[in-house]
Amino acid sequence: MEVLYRNKQNETLIIYGETVASMMRKKNLQNKQILFCGNQRYYDLFAEKLRQFIPKTSSHDWFITPNNRYCNTMENFQELIHFLDRFSRQKETIFLGIGNEGALELLGFTHHVSNFQAELCFLPVSLRSFAQSLSFVDQIVSDKNLMTVMEIEEVPRNILFDHTLADQQKTGKMVDLLTLINCGIVCDYTFLQNLYVNFPTRDALLQHSFSAFSETLINFYQENSRQLRRFGKTFEKAFFQTENGSLLSSSMKTMFGLLFELAWNVIASDLHFNFKNFMIWLVRLGFPITIPEGISLADYGQQVIALAKEKPLDGLIQIGVVGTSKIPTQKELLRTFEMYQKIVTEIRGE
Structure with a gap:
């Protein structure tokens, strides 16, 4: 199902009620360089599955965050900025955040401040990270006390939500509730x-x-x-x-x-x-x-x-x-x- 979602004056296309495979097949990934951002857990779960959808004309790389909610720290933000040096500014780019709220916020903030003309896309894997992506607000927090250091509004081009991934979690399901x-x-x-x-x-x-x-x-x-x-x-x-x-x-x-x-x-x-x-x-x-x-x-x-x-x-x-x-x-x-x-x-x- 596709919905044009509006928050204030901004809008994005939400696709839900489909599997990640179905949604990825619909995206134009030809002749692109793709940055995946997610934690180690979701890299282990999805790296191989997602690789099969990437055409030979495209390249991809993963930035792997720590396995916690607040991985959107100043230190990880700086590391991601350095990580982007390996990407060409001339090629069409897709920033694809997958996983929890922190990973989506980290990538959304980086997309906002970097000089890439990249398409931003979110793949939340829980109801709470889906909700976070709907807020259009991304924060960077202090490494020391996790208080907000910087905050911006950024609108992803797409939000792709496969609820079956959220349903597979047990303790995660309680937090989703x-x-x-x-x-x-x-x-x-x-x-x-x-x-x-x-x-x-x-x-x-x-x-x-x-x-x-x-x-x-x-x-x-x-x-x-x-x-x-x-x-x-x-x-x-x-x-x-x-x-x-x-x-x-x-x-x-x-x-x-x-x-x-x-x-x-x-x-x-x-x-x-x-x-x-x-x-x-x-x-x-x-x-x-x-x-x-x-x-x-x-x-x-x-x-x-x-x-x-x-x-x-x-x-x-x-x-x-x-x-x-x-x-x-x-x-x-x-x-x-x-x-x-x-x-x-x-x-x-x-």
């Missing part, structure tokens, strides 16, 4: 309720495909890209600034960032939402809900406030409706963390 939960919290309460009905248990989550949600995700991002991209991010980034934040993986920082921003909204705006039932559902799905003891929530709260003062949060009027910008107060965060810890204790005792 967070992308859909985020859509429900920010855009549509009914959608969030439908997720609860469709995925009542971990088995149901792992057995069912996310293919039915591709069009819905596209529509949500077309209307609310900025709010979706921002929700949970300040609370997530605060973990990188907090002592012992490294006890949480990148995926867990994402999850707790989403949880705490939702919990703060429930407290600060007195939202009509059963947060405890929501948490019980996440436990049923297999999400960890206990913060490691080495992380001080008081210190973490201070980091949240400091970051929010630089960039205020989009407060919720109700679940599915974003209101005005807000900065959390120390008192609100204290109540938020007390509520959260009380619910965790109750759930663990049940």
Whole structure:
């Protein structure tokens, strides 16, 4: 299926509901030099498969990033710039990002600042990297604390999304569900309720495909890209600034960032939402809900406030409706963390 996707004044062609093989056969790869950018895991999975689609008249090379979410660091950006020296400025070029959010952001940013007249194409392999590609925003982050150093808007020519690749992942599928939960919290309460009905248990989550949600995700991002991209991010980034934040993986920082921003909204705006039932559902799905003891929530709260003062949060009027910008107060965060810890204790005792 092909969709002309618009975000602000920009647009790109999204092709989804097909396999990577089918989509690659449709691309004109004759007489091109092709740069693939992806991590080691996706190189091992796809290098041989993709090579068969490259004509003899074309050349290709891979830039391989580390196997983590935040591979879009300043160091990797500099390495990619040096890597481009082996490519001719005279030949038609295709930049093809494949894999997670970091790899797509790294290549998108490099495409924006380099002097190549290259076609930019993304092959996201998860629902969350598909969502990232729909934002048209690419960041380079600090090697030290993973905070944003540079940010630009860049529009790929194509986004090719093969949902079967996303469906093959297990732990990745749980993080993908967070992308859909985020859509429900920010855009549509009914959608969030439908997720609860469709995925009542971990088995149901792992057995069912996310293919039915591709069009819905596209529509949500077309209307609310900025709010979706921002929700949970300040609370997530605060973990990188907090002592012992490294006890949480990148995926867990994402999850707790989403949880705490939702919990703060429930407290600060007195939202009509059963947060405890929501948490019980996440436990049923297999999400960890206990913060490691080495992380001080008081210190973490201070980091949240400091970051929010630089960039205020989009407060919720109700679940599915974003209101005005807000900065959390120390008192609100204290109540938020007390509520959260009380619910965790109750759930663990049940």
